[in-house]
Amino acid sequence: MIGVGQNINRNRLSTSWWWISAVLISLVLIAPLSVIAKSLISEPGEGWELISELLLADYIRGTLIMIIGVGALTLIFGVGSAWVVTVWEFPGKKFFSLTLMLPMAIPTYVMAYGYSFIKYDVRDPLMIWIREHWGPEVMSQSTEIFNHFLAILVLSFALYPYVYIAARIGFAEISGAYIENSRLLGRGLLRSMFSVGIPLARPAIVGGLLLALLEVVNEYGAMTYYGIETLTTGIFVSWTDLGDKDSAIRLAGVAMVVVFIIIVVERALRGRAKYHAHRASYGNLSGPTKTAIGSFIAFTLCAILLLLSFVIPLLKLTLNAFYGWREIDLWGLVSGPLSDSLLISGIACGVIIVSALIVTYAKRLFPNILMKLLGKLCMLGYAVPGAVVAISVLIYFSDIGKLIGTSSNDISLTRIMFTMTPIGLIVAYAVRFMTPALAPIEAGMARVSSSMDEASALLGRSSWGGFFRVHLPLLRLPLLGALIVLFVDVLKELPLTLVLRPPNVETLATTCYGLIQKEERIADGSLPALILIIAGALGVLALHGLIRRRTVY
Amino acid sequence: MSESLIVEEITKVFPRTKRPALDKVSISLGDGEIMALVGESGSGKTTLLRIIAGLEQPDSGKVTIGGEIVFGAESKTLLPEERNIGFVFQDYALFPHLNVEKNILYGLHKIARKAERYKRAAYIINLAGLEGLEKRFPHELSGGQQQRVALARALAPKPNFILLDEPFSNLDPVRKETLRDELRTIVKESGISALIVTHDTRDALVVADTLAVLKEGRLQQVGSPERVYFHSTNEYTASLFGKVNRIPCQLLEGENAPSGVSEILVRPADLEITKDSSGDGHIVGKVVSSNFRGDFHEVTLECSTGPSETDSVTNVTIYVGPERSLQLGDTVTVKRSSRSNS
Missing domain, CATH: 2.40.50.140 (Nucleic acid-binding proteins)
Known part of the structure; x- marks a missing residue:
């Protein structure tokens, strides 16, 4: 199956190592997801009847409400702020253009904890008042509605940067001439956003929206915090509360169908044409628009968004940690969750980056259909909710364990992977987070012309020499970028870690979730939450610097 | 003849540059006149165009459009969308998501009645010879057709005048001459005055009623094509419009008294x-x-x-x-x- 690559390295013995490893890696990453497909065909268990009759409709409804609500709000926040920052000149423009990305550093569940001071339950004075006037029925309904609104708002604060960044890129790609022309034809900047900006940047905006919506489907912590039932929370309920493995997989299958529909809709919305500027714009889109009122409005809008989505939750968590300083077991945090988190995330990042390098380089050496297909399939996991990845990895490897069949129960494959060591967890991270590593590495490698490989081979270097002497040095910046995104993603991943961590291991994410949500020790849990935010913020800033440096070169 | 555009003493210095991009440039454009602003790249001609359009802010000077001061020391600066001028960009900047008709209708939103809007669009489509292409998208048009759409779109809202930035630079050299004449005919028929920026002196000579020559931000000469071509006021202008012979001669002062050596500039013809x-x-x-x-x-x-x-x-x-x-x-x-x- 070597294929018909046209590379001169093809005939060398050392090169077959690359494609064999790439195929093996891809198999490990792709195979677990087959569990879901299999479960959809097989006969349902008894528990499924119960769930499908009583809960499934609620799960789907909850998921759809959140998708629609968060989708609409992230679009308004993200596109609106991106347009303001792109076209208007106002004091603080540069500051906002950077800081409006920062809410991405706050994991969605941490954002919910940051807003822990607003939450509606039976103890809330407003709810008590409603119960006294309209009865408990109305109260429970309004609690539900209020909490849905809160959850939509909180998730949108955390997720709008996906749309914001995509829209900034989209608007920057539009030739400035289009917007200038729209103004010269008598339409102001606000009207031009609807008539030119959004139509032309639509592919980019919809791409950003897709990422935000996938996060919504993935979300577990914030959803349970506000008591919203979605497919992801449903998977946890049947898995851990009901112990119904079969139904959990079926729910995962339904979640995948939702994800699939989202992706199909995105493709359709993206449209057939990609509108690119055929000539570089005049650099800056913003003309002289310096009216005092306009500047004031632009500044205020950006400031309010930044305040709500970043400053307030950060401040609240800091105050929590500050006032509850005595309760905090600092040493316990550092020696336990913090070091475990760093170690596991570090190993996971290393494994993922190396795998991504092998897959990408093998694809370069053998540019055939098989390799391209494997590369695409490796990216599949990013669209799959963490909870779904977790249970498919768990079930897949226990099935294999059963097949191998060990005499002694103590050292089964399942026990080695999921109880005694975090190997299973790391594999699952790799399944889910291959894309943030593959995408920048592929883009980086694509910029190296193929004549480089040929030159290296003609100078007598093997494929290994080409890899270590040519590609690796040239990939430094993309690798660094991939590493940052990956590390932050792995560090804050909650649902997947909750399912697959070995019993004695806590990460920052699970500690934060456990302390705040399960035990309501808000002060205690605020410190790991703050560490997650700081790590995320540093990641965002570093990435921004990297991107700017690369555009300079 | 009243003036649709008056530019007075416009000066613009870009940050981190020593030489002003524009140094006290004054021009005026009469009603129905076509003026070509000629200069090499870096002469400041595009900057002047963008300042007139309101896309760039000058340091000092005054711009009056249709009798209204749009930029001046003591008056409010009007935004591009408030100036009512047509602009044809070098790459035409036709909106790729709109068809020809929608592109032309884009600037007609101020006409309240829909029937009136479509009437005006139909008139312009007819004027620009775009019948039958209404439903085409920009990428389905040839370069010349794209130019006519861009021109029609700029003329449609009855602007005070239109600005054209290097309108011929993207055209096939073989078809260029026809399209150049076509453009002049359309503009003249519409009765709207035009200011064309170009580096190609032949285009300028053919299309314009008046030429203005710009060099390093300074206006060199303004006049009819014949006057600028045959009676250049300085060596730069003369050599810009074609090869000239420098012929040494003696300057005579009064009664044949030699006063110094100079050169005269003579066209090959x-x-x-x-x-x-x-x-x-x-x-x-x-x-x-x-x-x-x-x-x-x-x-x-x-x-x-x-x-x-x-x-x-x-x-x-x-x-x-x-x-x-x-x-x-x-x-x-x-x-x-x-x-x-x-």
């Missing part, structure tokens, strides 16, 4: 060349080489009595009209023909 050595010309010499350059011959003459009046032999290069063919070894006398004077 204005050189009179005779095959004798009577010495009654500016240059007398032997042809040592003659190369055809398309519009002219580049001829090198070996002169014994050169401009420097030394004993040594001097080579002088002159540019001669294409119709002349000079044999190597001929001795010729070069004179300026009597019909020109500068």
Whole structure:
């Protein structure tokens, strides 16, 4: 199956190592997801009847409400702020253009904890008042509605940067001439956003929206915090509360169908044409628009968004940690969750980056259909909710364990992977987070012309020499970028870690979730939450610097 | 003739540059007039266009459009969308997501009644010869058609005047001349005045009623094409519009009293060349080489009595009209023909 690559390295013995490893890696990453497909065909268990009759409709409804609500709000926040920052000149423009990305550093569940001071339950004075006037029925309904609104708002604060960044890129790609022309034809900047900006940047905006919506489907912590039932929370309920493995997989299958529909809709919305500027714009889109009122409005809008989505939750968590300083077991945090988190995330990042390098380089050496297909399939996991990845990895490897069949129960494959060591967890991270590593590495490698490989081979270097002497040095910046995104993603991943961590291991994410949500020790849990935010913020800033440096070169 | 645009003493210095991009430039555009702003790249012509459009802010000066001050020391600066001017971008900037008709309707949103909007669009489509292309998208059009759509879109809202930034630079050289004439016809028929920025002096000579020459941010000369071409006020303008011969001469002051040495500039077509050595010309010499350059011959003459009046032999290069063919070894006398004077 070597294929018909046209590379001169093809005939060398050392090169077959690359494609064999790439195929093996891809198999490990792709195979677990087959569990879901299999479960959809097989006969349902008894528990499924119960769930499908009583809960499934609620799960789907909850998921759809959140998708629609968060989708609409992230679009308004993200596109609106991106347009303001792109076209208007106002004091603080540069500051906002950077800081409006920062809410991405706050994991969605941490954002919910940051807003822990607003939450509606039976103890809330407003709810008590409603119960006294309209009865408990109305109260429970309004609690539900209020909490849905809160959850939509909180998730949108955390997720709008996906749309914001995509829209900034989209608007920057539009030739400035289009917007200038729209103004010269008598339409102001606000009207031009609807008539030119959004139509032309639509592919980019919809791409950003897709990422935000996938996060919504993935979300577990914030959803349970506000008591919203979605497919992801449903998977946890049947898995851990009901112990119904079969139904959990079926729910995962339904979640995948939702994800699939989202992706199909995105493709359709993206449209057939990609509108690119055929000539570089005049650099800056913003003309002289310096009216005092306009500047004031632009500044205020950006400031309010930044305040709500970043400053307030950060401040609240800091105050929590500050006032509850005595309760905090600092040493316990550092020696336990913090070091475990760093170690596991570090190993996971290393494994993922190396795998991504092998897959990408093998694809370069053998540019055939098989390799391209494997590369695409490796990216599949990013669209799959963490909870779904977790249970498919768990079930897949226990099935294999059963097949191998060990005499002694103590050292089964399942026990080695999921109880005694975090190997299973790391594999699952790799399944889910291959894309943030593959995408920048592929883009980086694509910029190296193929004549480089040929030159290296003609100078007598093997494929290994080409890899270590040519590609690796040239990939430094993309690798660094991939590493940052990956590390932050792995560090804050909650649902997947909750399912697959070995019993004695806590990460920052699970500690934060456990302390705040399960035990309501808000002060205690605020410190790991703050560490997650700081790590995320540093990641965002570093990435921004990297991107700017690369555009300079 | 009233003025649709008056630009007075516009100065613009970009940050981190020493030389002003524009230095006290003043021009005015009469109603229905087509003016070409000519200059090399970096001369500031596009900057001036963008300042008039409101896309760039000058440091000082005054811009008056249709009698209204849109930029000035003591008045409010109008935004581009408030100036009511048409702009044809170098790459046309046709909205790729809108078809031809929608592109043209884009600027007509101020017309309240839908029927009126479509009537105006239909009129303009007819004027620009775009019938049958209404539903096409920009990428389905040829370069010339795209240009006509861009022009139609700019003319549709009845602007005070239109600005065209290098409108011919993206056109196929073979079709360019036809499209150039077409553009002039459409603009003239619409009755709307136009300011065209171009680096191509031939385009400028053909299309414009008036030329304005810009060099390094300074206005060199304004006048009719004939006047600028044959009566250039300085060497730069003269050489910008085509090859010129520099012919050394003595300046005479009063009663034939020599006052200094200078050069006169003569177009190739204005050189009179005779095959004798009577010495009654500016240059007398032997042809040592003659190369055809398309519009002219580049001829090198070996002169014994050169401009420097030394004993040594001097080579002088002159540019001669294409119709002349000079044999190597001929001795010729070069004179300026009597019909020109500068």
